[in-house]
Amino acid sequence: MNTQFPTNVEPVSSAFRAPPQNIDAEKALLGAIMMNNRAYEKVSDFLLPLHFSDPANAKLYESIIRLLEQGHQANPVTLKTYLERDETIIAAGGMQYIAALAGSVVTIINAADYGKLIYDLHLRRQLIALGDNMVNDAFDVLPEESAMNQIENAEQQLFDLASEGTTEGGFQSFDRALVTALNLAEAAHRREGALAGVTTGLVDLDRKLGGLHKSDLLILAGRPSMGKTALATTMAFNAARYYASTDSAEDRGKAVAFFSLEMSSEQLATRILSERARLSSHEIRTGKLSNDDFARLVGASQELNDLPLYIDDTPAVTVSAIRTRCRRLARAARKGANADPSRSNLGMIVIDYLQLIAPSRTERSENRVQEISSITRGLKALAKELNVPVLALSQLSRAVEQREDKRPQLADLRESGTIEQDSDVVMFVYREQYYLERAGEPARRPEEKQEHYDTRFAQWQEACERAHNVAEVIVAKQRHGPIGMVKLHFEPNFTHFSDHIDAGMLPDPME
Numbered sequence: 001m002n003t004q005f006p007t008n009v010e011p012v013s014s015a016f017r018a019p020p021q022n023i024d025a026e027k028a029l030l031g032a033i034m035m036n037n038r039a040y041e042k043v044s045d046f047l048l049p050l051h052f053s054d055p056a057n058a059k060l061y062e063s064i065i066r067l068l069e070q071g072h073q074a075n076p077v078t079l080k081t082y083l084e085r086d087e088t089i090i091a092a093g094g095m096q097y098i099a100a101l102a103g104s105v106v107t108i109i110n111a112a113d114y115g116k117l118i119y120d121l122h123l124r125r126q127l128i129a130l131g132d133n134m135v136n137d138a139f140d141v142l143p144e145e146s147a148m149n150q151i152e153n154a155e156q157q158l159f160d161l162a163s164e165g166t167t168e169g170g171f172q173s174f175d176r177a178l179v180t181a182l183n184l185a186e187a188a189h190r191r192e193g194a195l196a197g198v199t200t201g202l203v204d205l206d207r208k209l210g211g212l213h214k215s216d217l218l219i220l221a222g223r224p225s226m227g228k229t230a231l232a233t234t235m236a237f238n239a240a241r242y243y244a245s246t247d248s249a250e251d252r253g254k255a256v257a258f259f260s261l262e263m264s265s266e267q268l269a270t271r272i273l274s275e276r277a278r279l280s281s282h283e284i285r286t287g288k289l290s291n292d293d294f295a296r297l298v299g300a301s302q303e304l305n306d307l308p309l310y311i312d313d314t315p316a317v318t319v320s321a322i323r324t325r326c327r328r329l330a331r332a333a334r335k336g337a338n339a340d341p342s343r344s345n346l347g348m349i350v351i352d353y354l355q356l357i358a359p360s361r362t363e364r365s366e367n368r369v370q371e372i373s374s375i376t377r378g379l380k381a382l383a384k385e386l387n388v389p390v391l392a393l394s395q396l397s398r399a400v401e402q403r404e405d406k407r408p409q410l411a412d413l414r415e416s417g418t419i420e421q422d423s424d425v426v427m428f429v430y431r432e433q434y435y436l437e438r439a440g441e442p443a444r445r446p447e448e449k450q451e452h453y454d455t456r457f458a459q460w461q462e463a464c465e466r467a468h469n470v471a472e473v474i475v476a477k478q479r480h481g482p483i484g485m486v487k488l489h490f491e492p493n494f495t496h497f498s499d500h501i502d503a504g505m506l507p508d509p510m511e
Contacts, residue, residue: 019125019128020121020128021053022118026052026114027101028114030101032108032110032111032114034074034076034098035102035108039111043111043112044065047118056091056092059083060083063082123161134154137153152320152324155324155327197210198389200235201234201237202238202486204499208481212235215384216383216389217392217424217425218392219420220391220392221408221427221429223396223408225434226471227471227495228429229353230271231429232352232391233258233495234496235350235391236348237272239347239348240256240307244306255310256308257326257329258350259351259352260313260352261351263313263352273300274494275495276300277297280493312325316356316357319357319375319382329346331344346388348390348391349382350392352393355394357375373418376392379422399412406435408428410476410477424480425475428473429471430472430473433467469489470500471487472488
């Protein structure tokens with residue numbers, strides 16, 4: 001039996017659904033604005049022409065904005081000059097369409113509600129388009145695009161859509177800002193000098209920085225072999241130990257995320273073990289340990305076992321992938337019976353190092369400076385979004401090696417001045433001992449007198465003694481605090497940083 005549809009009924013395909021839209025709301029809002037231009041103030045913070053589903057309505061709203069921003073009235077008469085020859089408006093009915101919108105308005109009270117509805121429907125249409133793209137990308141199998149990369153890209157697009165705009169926000173009165181400032185001052189007063197940020201575990205550095213503050217991007221830079229990774233590892237370990245043992249209900253159990261783009265997780269773990277057990281990492285790797293040394297190694301591993309320190313050694317990771325993985329870690333339930341699952345699980349992010357972060361597909365450029373600029377902006381946005389300190393390591397240019405004084409400066413930051421611009425704190429690691437050892441003993445010049453050479457040799461020896469196991473952390477920029485230099489004690493055999501103690505601070509020897 002051949003079944004046919006009646007001629008007066010159109011078959012509806014189950015595969016097609018009209019995208020969500022409300023043309024009546026768009027018309028009502030446009031009419032309200034043309035009737036009383038002050039209605040635009042209720043939607044101007046969040047509503048854009050692209051949020052309208054009807055092209056004619058989008059064009060009309062764009063022209064209204066242009067007129068109002070120039071200080072003119074926006075009504076059918078003033079709009080006629082701009083729109084009477086516009087093909088999109090002509091297709092919708094021309095100036096009669098615009099006049100009908102303005103003439104049919106009853107009230108402007110609901111203008112803000114209409115604007116929020118239009119914006120919400122726009123987001124829904126974007127979600128549908130994003131879902132279609134996800135399906136198409138999943139079917140399109142490319143060797144260089146793994147499924148995990150597609151998931152991370154989709155999460156990034158969802159986040160971008162969520163942060164595209166908001167119907168809330170705007171000015172707040174100064175009295176509210178004052179209350180917030182006083183609450184912060186009261187909290188600082190109750191701490192009685194205690195740290196406001198995450199501890200580095202290094203007393204003098206904590207005193208200079210006040211700890212590592214939430215939403216800050218901190219850059220730790222230096223030339224190779226200065227100890228950047230070792231210092232970052234020390235800071236990450238101390239922060240994780242604080243989160244594991246603190247009495248603060250807000251901080252207890254938070255995680256430290258360490259992105260090791262240069263070293264594998266095993267190599268990084270070996271470094272931390274070497275540091276805690278006071279054993280040479282070379283001897284650990286080569287198996288040259290006595291039974292007592294191995295027992296110390298096992299004891300150190302048991303101490304480290306329960307630390308909330310997480311290592312990701314994925315090479316060439318993108319900022320969007322870092323953001324995705326950190327958000328997952330922040331959402332993870334905290335350990336412990338009294339943990340509050342609604343609180344963020346993330347306390348700090350460390351990235352080793354900045355120049356090894358890969359640009360996303362949409363941001364790849366032949367200009368490396370632009371790529372680094374995009375990466376630093378992304379890291380600063382990540383710190384603000386997750387409200388945690390982000391510590392990123394960075395290489396320095398070789399210009400340092402050409403100077404007599406090899407202490408780094410802000411101008412030495414490699415590849416981009418935006419590293420300095422986007423960061424809240426810039427620190428440099430400098431070890432004079434490294435350069436003295438590399439230069440070796442001063443050679444005697446053929447025409448030089450012996451007493452002159454003896455003086456130079458004595459000065460070199462004095463410099464070596466002064467620089468022995470001493471590292472400097474130069475705080476070259478700090479947005480909310482002082483700059484200056486902090487001395488640290490460094491043991492190269494164990495790659496271990498600790499507080500520096502001057503000889504004058506030691507007690508007198510017993511006679």
